Amino acid sequence: MLRCFKIGIFCCFVLACTFVCAQNDSVQFIQVHFLYGSKPARGHKKTEFKYFGGIHGGHVTIQIDSMDYGFEPSQGFHVFAHRKKYKSDYVDKRLSGTQRYPDGNKAVTFIVPVSKEQNERIRAIIYGYCSSTPYDYAFFGMRCAASTSDILAQIGLQKKRNRFLTISRTFYPKKLRKRMFRLAEKNGYKVVRQEGRSSRKWEKD
Secondary structure, three states: OHHHHHHHHHHHHHHHHHHHHHHHHHEEEEEEEEEOOEEEOOOOOOOOOOOOOHHHOOEEEEEEOOEEEEEEEOOOOEEEOOOOOOOEEEEEEEOOOOOOOOOEOOEEEEEEEEEHHHHHHHHHHHHHHHHOOOOOOEEEOOOHHHHHHHHHHHOOOOOOOOHHHHHHHOOOHHHHHHHHHHHHHHHOOEEEEEOEOOOEEEOOO
16 A cells, blocks of 8 residues: 555656656747947937937847847848848857847847747748848848847747738837837736946937
């Protein structure tokens, strides 16, 4: 009787460990990093640079493990997308820590749980994009925010739209960032904020 009881306890322990491991394997995380748009503050125009896009600029990337991936122009960019001669790259960058941008830059990071299938899918998409850029980088076309929205839509984190609607509804990072804030509130994503230096005027949410 005692032996059966011990066997029963052992089996319960094994099942509990298996369940915990399965849970840990099934939930992984990606990070979506936003740098806010900005311009030199009054009195600092001689010491601060003008950034691409100014107050409505900024940048957005996706981090998987220690690698950060973002869509960027290459050797300039087109005003309207070119069908063959792309001026674009999907750039990967290894991060040495958890902070994407140096202190003094206003930024926000969304830590998003994904399933094993979503994790495998987004890796396949991004690795493919790094190998061969999928579209041209153009001012009136796909840029970092639209491209990120497109990738998130492919794994079910954004609504799927055609290319025109993706561009028009995500013309600059703030539009995607607002949607991410709504998702974070709805789904309980962890949000990490970073304050910007006072020598720049930063975009507001």
